[in-house]
Amino acid sequence: MSTIYEAAGGMDVFVRLAEATHQRCLADPLLQHPFSHADNQPDHTDRLAAYWAEALGGPPTYTTTMRGSESHVQRLHAGEADYAVEASPRFVQCVVDSFDEAGVPADPEVRQAIADYVTWAATGPFQAWGRSKDDVPDDLVMPHWDWDGPVPPA
Ligand code: HEM
Secondary structure: OOOHHHHHOOHHHHHHHHHHHHHHHHHOOOOHHHHOOOOOOOOHHHHHHHHHHHHOOOOOOOOOOOOOOHHHHHHHHOOOHHHHHHHHHHHHHHHHHOHHHHOOOOOHHHHHHHHHHHHHHHHOHHHOOOOOHHHOOOOOOOOEEEOOEEEOOO
16 A cells, blocks of 8 residues: 555655645744744755655655754744644644645545644644753654554654
8 A cells, every 4th residue: 555645646745735834824923923033944845845755654855864853843843832732723724725736636535644644743742842942852753654643663
């Protein structure tokens, strides 16, 4: 059986999905604030795409070539407990609203799998470090997700 990454159409689709999501976040009064910092990475959407792709069964580009790590991502999002609770459902909505524009296949199983993953990530791992960035350990492993949900760590 193919991975969610393959069924979604591969990296090009995730790059378009990250870009369309980013544009929707910038247009949202609540979400646009953290994305408007001058020191934000210019290649943010490529990194977000690579992260989603890797989590959903694609190549490990984010953690190898891009030298990203789960601890780095969680530190970027940590220390914002109240904001994260309020903003997460809107972030997820931005992703789902971007499916058509990004060319995610109309297959409801594929769309549901991506939506379920982003919802789970936004409300679980991405809210685990709400108190402080200092709480995030250095050795977090990126959670993976397949058709049955979270993949248990090896
Ligand atoms: C309330 C929801 C969220 C907000 C407001 C948010 C905001 C941000 C911001 C401001 C950045 C930094 C952008 C930059 O440096 O240019 C970022 C980076 C990132 N976010 Fe989020 N995010 C949210 C949820 C998520 C979720 C649910 C995921 C994954 C499932 C995710 C994955 C990432 C990744 C992979 C990066 C790039 C990390 C890197 O540069 O190595 N984010 N996010």
